Amino acid sequence: MSHDHHHDHGDHAHGHRHPNQPDHDDALTYYRKLEMAVRELLIEKNIISADEVRKVVEDIESRSPEGGARVVARAWSDPQFRQALLEDATAACTSMGFEMALYDVKLTVVENTPDVHNMVVCTLCSCYPRMLLGLPPAWYKSRAYRSRAVREPRAVLREFGLELGDDVSVRVHDSTADLRYLVLPMRPEGTERMTEAELIAIVNRDSMIGTAIVSPPIE
Amino acid sequence: MRAYHDLGGTPAGPIDRNEHELQLWEKRIEALLVLLTRKKILRIDENRRGLESLGNETYFGVSYAERRMLSMSNNLILKGVITVEELAAKIAQIESRVDPLP
Numbered sequence: 001m002s003h004d005h006h007h008d009h010g011d012h013a014h015g016h017r018h019p020n021q022p023d024h025d026d027a028l029t030y031y032r033k034l035e036m037a038v039r040e041l042l043i044e045k046n047i048i049s050a051d052e053v054r055k056v057v058e059d060i061e062s063r064s065p066e067g068g069a070r071v072v073a074r075a076w077s078d079p080q081f082r083q084a085l086l087e088d089a090t091a092a093c094t095s096m097g098f099e100m101a102l103y104d105v106k107l108t109v110v111e112n113t114p115d116v117h118n119m120v121v122c123t124l125c126s127c128y129p130r131m132l133l134g135l136p137p138a139w140y141k142s143r144a145y146r147s148r149a150v151r152e153p154r155a156v157l158r159e160f161g162l163e164l165g166d167d168v169s170v171r172v173h174d175s176t177a178d179l180r181y182l183v184l185p186m187r188p189e190g191t192e193r194m195t196e197a198e199l200i201a202i203v204n205r206d207s208m209i210g211t212a213i214v215s216p217p218i219e
Numbered sequence: 220m221r222a223y224h225d226l227g228g229t230p231a232g233p234i235d236r237n238e239h240e241l242q243l244w245e246k247r248i249e250a251l252l253v254l255l256t257r258k259k260i261l262r263i264d265e266n267r268r269g270l271e272s273l274g275n276e277t278y279f280g281v282s283y284a285e286r287r288m289l290s291m292s293n294n295l296i297l298k299g300v301i302t303v304e305e306l307a308a309k310i311a312q313i314e315s316r317v318d319p320l321p
Contacts, residue, residue, distance in 0.1 A: 028317060031285040031288050033314065034288055034310070035247055035288055036313050037310045038288075038291065038301065038306070039247060040313075042295075045300075047260065048255075053251065053254065056250035057243070057247060057250045059253075060246050060249055105263075123225065123226050123228075124225060124226075124227075125267060138237065139235060141283050142235060144233060144235065145234050146231075147226045147227065147228065149227075150227040156234065160234075177264060
């Protein structure tokens with residue numbers, strides 16, 4: 001597969017638009033039949049209801065990186081919240097109304113500084129702060145990212161278009177089923193007068209995974 | 220010995236950064252996992268163990284959603300929530316009620 005395209009992290013807020021990977025939605029594959037069969041059996045056995053499935057699908061669809069962006073913008077705007085977030089991210093996000101208990105996992109927020117850049121991976125699977133960012137992007141779950149992020153993070157970041165100076169330490173955090181990480185990116189210069197709502201719009205998904213930074217808004 | 224899913228630090232090529240918009244059936248798999256976890260029928264660690272028991276070939280031979288589906292159905296059978304016979308009958312029923320593909 002070719003991945004010879006350029007990325008500009010400056011001008012779009014949430015996620016990235018890329019050509020989608022090929023899919024098989026039209027074909028009733030074995031695995032699609034398996035999903036239908038298991039779902040219908042569980043409904044017939046009154047373990048779940050069709051309505052519950054629909055509601056959780058809606059809930060999944062409603063979660064996007066904007067959740068994380070709201071947390072970041074609040075931390076940039078409110079020093080007390082920032083402190084609380086770094087001390088106990090699960091509690092701080094719950095106080096903002098995020099349903100953290102649904103996933104029964106602990107969240108830790110790691111803060112980027114001029115000296116330290118943090119990035120997040122799950123080498124064993126695909127653990128991700130879904131409650132704040134939605135479902136992980138395909139590359140986060142890929143063999144290549146999981147393998148290389150812990151061995152050559154600077155090379156990986158370079159592939160993402162992020163070149164860090166030698167004076168910046170890179171810390172890679174390996175997530176587990178029970179402990180998820182979110183990166184608190186650095187607030188870019190020139191945003192001092194921006195409101196929290198305006199800040200939300202400039203925080204991109206990858207900056208909260210640590211494979212990008214937040215660029216100053218283009219005037 | 221390192222297990223096949225334990226990928227940290229192993230050699231690998233460039234990262235394919237194409238986005239993949241999840242289809243409805245893939246979101247339903249995630250929804251089923253959320254519901255089964257919430258109802259304490261499956262635990263998150265059982266799901267993880269299920270993925271780690273698929274074997275190297277299956278793990279890397281199917282898509283992310285497919286391996287999560289396979290792990291879930293294996294676990295449900297293992298725990299006696301559904302049986303192999305029920306599953307086979309249900310799949311046959313699904314096949315009989317959809318129009319054959321052109």
